[in-house]
Amino acid sequence: MPEAAPPGGKPRAIAKRGLEQALWTRVRVQRWLEARRGGPRPRPDARPATDVLSTRADWEAAVAECRRLRLPLHLDRPKNWDALGAVSVVLDTASTDERVLDAGAARYSPVLPWLRLYGYFQLFGNNLEFTRTHRHGPVTFEYGDITATDHPAGSFAAITCMSVIEHGVPVEPFLKESSRLLRSGGVLVISTDYDRNPPDTTGKVAYGVPVHIFSPEDIRQLVELAAGVGLRLRGELRLDNAERPVHWKRIGLDYTCILLTFDRD
Numbered sequence: 001m002p003e004a005a006p007p008g009g010k011p012r013a014i015a016k017r018g019l020e021q022a023l024w025t026r027v028r029v030q031r032w033l034e035a036r037r038g039g040p041r042p043r044p045d046a047r048p049a050t051d052v053l054s055t056r057a058d059w060e061a062a063v064a065e066c067r068r069l070r071l072p073l074h075l076d077r078p079k080n081w082d083a084l085g086a087v088s089v090v091l092d093t094a095s096t097d098e099r100v101l102d103a104g105a106a107r108y109s110p111v112l113p114w115l116r117l118y119g120y121f122q123l124f125g126n127n128l129e130f131t132r133t134h135r136h137g138p139v140t141f142e143y144g145d146i147t148a149t150d151h152p153a154g155s156f157a158a159i160t161c162m163s164v165i166e167h168g169v170p171v172e173p174f175l176k177e178s179s180r181l182l183r184s185g186g187v188l189v190i191s192t193d194y195d196r197n198p199p200d201t202t203g204k205v206a207y208g209v210p211v212h213i214f215s216p217e218d219i220r221q222l223v224e225l226a227a228g229v230g231l232r233l234r235g236e237l238r239l240d241n242a243e244r245p246v247h248w249k250r251i252g253l254d255y256t257c258i259l260l261t262f263d264r265d
Contacts, residue, residue: 019075019108024136026072027113034117041118042069044088049261050235052194053081056245071117074110078246078257079163082191083110085259086160087118089234093187094157096120101156101181103146103174104164111160112139124151147173154183163257166193168209172225179229182264188231194219194258196241204251213255222260231262 034041044065053059062081066073074080087110094100096119102111105125112123116139126144134141144150146161147170159178165171178188198213205211214222216239223233244254 016106016108023072023108023110023113027116028137030070030117043091043118044069044084047085047088048235048238049085049089049189049259050233050237051085051259052238052241053078053245053257053259054241055243059245071114072110080110082162082257082259083114086111086162086189086191087114089187089189089261090115090120090158090160091118093185094120098122098157099124099155100158100160101126101151103159103161103178104169105141107134107136107141109162111162147177149177149181151181153180156181156186157183158187158189160189162191163193165190166212166214167207168212171222175222175226175231176229179226179231179264184264186264187234188226188262188264190260190262191257192260193246193255194241195244195255196239199244199253199255201253204253206251211251211253213253214258219258219260226262230265232265234261234263 059078059081062084063073063077066080066084074083090100099122100115100120102109102125105112105127107125112125115123116137121138123139125139125141126146126149127141128143128145130141130143132143146164159182161174165174182188192214193212194214196216198215201211201213219237219239223237226233241256244256246256247254
């Protein structure tokens with residue numbers, strides 16, 4: 001799903017910085033208030049680790065749950081559905097003192113801020129767009145290629161990658177690098193643009209690459225490639241969607257999103 005920000009140039013960059021600052025200020029204030037109140041933070045309800053966003057009601061329910069959990073919402077409301085799924089998996093898999101990577105992160109995306117609210121303090125996000133290392137407390141954003149990082153093997157308990165691989169990422173090298181980075185028993189959570197019958201994207205370009213909506217066959221191939229590098233799909237693979245609840249206004253497409261969770265052998 002596309003990031004929600006004004007199109008093009010300096011206004012877009014300024015809007016992104018504003019979103020980033022507002023988000024991380026809210027995280028700091030919320031952590032301070034919760035520390036004063038004491039008691040455990042409420043966790044998300046149980047949800048499938050591998051799933052398809054089937055209807056608008058699904059992402060609306062995720063937004064309502066985020067509000068209940070006091071998690072700052074992504075402006076692109078459907079993105080809260082896959083972010084909540086990914087954070088739920090990380091909470092169930094990794095302890096708060098383990099390292100977590102958001103591959104292809106944006107500094108205003110919700111996964112790392114939400115994990116920070118849950119007490120994680122070794123959080124990393126990488127992206128080819130980052131020109132310098134930037135930190136928000138214990139959260140480090142750094143330049144990095146998600147198919148070939150500088151991090152040691154087995155150094156992460158969890159990796160998330162939200163709405164990134166559809167934007168021209170070579171899937172097999174990304175899966176191999178994720179498998180290398182994860183400790184045994186670690187987890188990789190991916191979301192990507194998807195539809196059971198993808199709309200025609202001929203001639204449509206975004207972020208410098210042709211627009212791609214994953215098909216059922218694309219997903220089956222991805223799962224097969226993952227198995228070949230020691231990443232086993234968690235849960236049942238669902239490939240049906242009743243609606244196309246995601247609308248990309250700038251490109252003029254309707255489709256949906258799929259969430260895939262893999263366990264490292």
